[in-house]
Structure formats: structure tokens, C-alpha cells
Amino acid sequence: MKAVLFSLLYKVAFAFCRGFSLLPLRVLYFLADALFFPLYYVVRYRRGIVRGNLCSSFPEKSRKEIVAIEKRYYRFFCDYLVETLKLFSIGEAEMKRRMHFENPEVVEEVLRSGRSCSLCLGHYCNWEWVSSLPASIGGERICAQIYHPLENPIADKLFLYMRGRFGAKSVTQDDTFRHIMEWQKKGEVSIVGYIADQVPGYNNIHYWADFLHHDTPVFTGPERMARLTDAAVFYLDVFRTRRGYYTGRFVLITDRPSDCPRFEITAQYFRLLEASIQRAPQFWLWSHNRWKRSREEFERLYSPEERKKRLSRL
Numbered sequence: 001m002k003a004v005l006f007s008l009l010y011k012v013a014f015a016f017c018r019g020f021s022l023l024p025l026r027v028l029y030f031l032a033d034a035l036f037f038p039l040y041y042v043v044r045y046r047r048g049i050v051r052g053n054l055c056s057s058f059p060e061k062s063r064k065e066i067v068a069i070e071k072r073y074y075r076f077f078c079d080y081l082v083e084t085l086k087l088f089s090i091g092e093a094e095m096k097r098r099m100h101f102e103n104p105e106v107v108e109e110v111l112r113s114g115r116s117c118s119l120c121l122g123h124y125c126n127w128e129w130v131s132s133l134p135a136s137i138g139g140e141r142i143c144a145q146i147y148h149p150l151e152n153p154i155a156d157k158l159f160l161y162m163r164g165r166f167g168a169k170s171v172t173q174d175d176t177f178r179h180i181m182e183w184q185k186k187g188e189v190s191i192v193g194y195i196a197d198q199v200p201g202y203n204n205i206h207y208w209a210d211f212l213h214h215d216t217p218v219f220t221g222p223e224r225m226a227r228l229t230d231a232a233v234f235y236l237d238v239f240r241t242r243r244g245y246y247t248g249r250f251v252l253i254t255d256r257p258s259d260c261p262r263f264e265i266t267a268q269y270f271r272l273l274e275a276s277i278q279r280a281p282q283f284w285l286w287s288h289n290r291w292k293r294s295r296e297e298f299e300r301l302y303s304p305e306e307r308k309k310r311l312s313r314l
Contacts, residue, residue, distance in 0.1 A: 010154050014088075017158060021088035025244055028082035035081070040074045046287040050074075053286045057212040057277075072282035079243065084128045087162040092135050095166065099129040101136045101248045107191060110232045110255065111141050116183075116190045118226045120253070120269045121236040122197040123285035124276055125246050130193065130236065134167035142183055142190035144169040146176050146221075148198075176225065184229055193236075194222040197273060199290055202301055206311060207263045209270040212277065216270070217293045223265040226257040233257055233265055235272040240283055 023031075039045050050073065054066045061069075090098075110117050121127060134143040145163060147170050150156040163170050171179045171192075183190050196219040205217040226233045232255040239247045253268050254260050277284045302310070 006153065010157055013154055013158060014161070017085055018088045021085045021090070025082075025086060028086060029079065029243065032075075032078035032082045035078045036075050039078065040071065045074075049289050050286045053290060054281070056214065056291070058281070059213060069281050070286075073284075073286050076240075076282050077287070080126055080128075083126050083244065084162070087128060087131075087165060092132075092166060095129070095132045096135055098244055099126070099132050099246050099248070101133065101250070103250050104136050106250050106252065107234060108138060111137075111139065111189045111191065114187075114189060115255075116180075116192070116229055116231040118222050118231045118233045119191055119193040119236055119250075120222050120233065120273075121193060121195055121238065122273045122276065123195060123288065124273070125238040125240050125283045127195060127238075128162065129246060130238070130248065131163040131168045132166045133191070133193070137191065142169060142188055143167060143193075144171050144179070144190060145193040146171055146173055146195075148173055173221075176221065177228075180225060180229060192225070192231075194219075196222050196269065197290075198288065199293055202293060202298055205293070205298055207266055208295060209267055211270045211274055214291050215295055216291065217295075217298065218266060218270060220263065220266050222269070223257070223263065226265060230258065233269075235269055237272065237276055238283075240280070 020028075040047070047070075050070055051066070054061075054069055054073075058066065058069075107117055107119075121130060131145060134141075137143060145168055147159075147163070149172055150159065160170050176192075180190065180192060198219070200217055200219050204219065206220050207218055209216050209218045211218070222233070225231070233253040235251040235253055237249045237251050239249070241247055251272060253265055253272075257265060299307075
């Protein structure tokens, strides 16, 4: 009975999202503009988190400047919502025109040599549209994205559909190692995307980065996987050129991960992401409670000996 109910609810939700996505983007942007006022002024969706994150990340800015960034962020967030829904129906040609990758040849060169790539990016600009990368990368290569399953199974299935429309594979965090090692054993080259700017649980903290004026615990999984598979590591720097149009630029972090000092790849990724955010801060996901973990609590939970033992296993 539960399976039947789930199937029915999913079909209803899918039909609604698909039908909504068929509206022209100019109409969807009109709806996004209309959504801004109730979201910002009435519902006040996570306003406290956004304001706190902005104030602590840009201590040099005045209150007026912070509020201006905050409003631009909420306007962009409304755009992000309708743009993401557009993934249900947007065609490949239009997607390639709106999500343009300006230098895919640097990635293709690595893949042609028989090596895989790790692609690090952030919740910056429309990260969901980056799932269209397979349409811009030639050849029979695996394009995959690591994701954390959503708590709502219907929403999770809808997002999996959207993210896979252009050929990208979605791999859960827990299955990352198994899938990548299987591809490597078969001799299949891959480009795997990691959105690694979320907050890790205390049990997954191995490194703290200086990021936006915060002592920030960060995921180190992308670096560890790159070292294990000898994958070249790129950062995807995304620009919003105008409303509804984005450009992604591949920036090489290293093509020799084993030669880098431990955590240098992770540190460089966060330096590049910080530069992107400082360039146009309204396009980062400020409504995420990014700095809810503290070093003090981490050190209370794990003794110096335990912390040293955890690092020795990396």
C-alpha cells in the first residue's frame, strides 16, 4: 500500500513540476519576482541565518551594504528555484546556451590521456544546471555528481530525475568510494563533481580552513579520492553573465595530487571558492547554517590522541 501511495504522489508531483517547467523562462522569472516579497518580508525565510552569515563574513561592510547583498541574494534564490524547475523540460540546445562551459578542452585533454578528473564547486550561481556538463564533454566518459539524499523520498526522486536528464550519474556520498574504484578497475575514465562547501558532521572533520573570516570545518573527501585515484583536480568557477545565463570556467588546482602536501588541495579549493563569493556574494547559498560547528566543541568531543589517530588514517 505504501509503495502504491508513493508512486501516486510522485506522479502527481512530477506532473505538476513538469507542467510548471513548460512555462517560458520569462514567465517563470515574473513569478520569481512576485515570490520575492512574501519570501523576504512575510515568511522571512531564514532571514536570521542569512543576516548573521553575511555580517560575520563581511565585517568590513556597513549595515546598508549587508542589507543590499541580502536582498540581492533572496532575488537570486527565487530565480534559482524557477531555474531548477526548468530542468524538468529544458532542451539540450537551450541548456548548453544558458549553461556554457568556456574551456572544456582542458578537462577533455586529461580524460583523453586515460586519467580521471575531480571537479570541485560550491553552492554558487545555479549549481543544479552544472549537471548538464555531459552535454558539453565529448566522448564516452562517465560524468557523475556526489550528492546527499534528501529526507523527503519524493523530492529526492524528483531531483535525481532532473540531475540525470543530460546523462549525469548521481552517486550518494556513502557509495562514492565503491563506484569510483569500480570505474577505475574497469578502465573507465570519469569526471566526478563534488559540492563540498556544506558543513560536515563532527565525525567527518579532519581539517579546518580559514574561509570568509571563519575557522571553518570542511569536507576533505574530494582530496582523498583524488589522491587514491590519481585524478586531476579542477575548480569550476561559475559566473552569472546575465539573468538566466551562466558560464563555467575550469581552473586546474593540480594534475599531480600525490605531490601536494596534505590538505593543500582542500585549502586551494576554499581559497578559489572564497574569491568567487567575494566577487559577487549574492550568488552563494547564505541560507545554509554553514558555521554551526565549532572547534571548541570538536576538541571537547575528541581528545588530542583521538584527533591524531583520525589524521593518521587519511
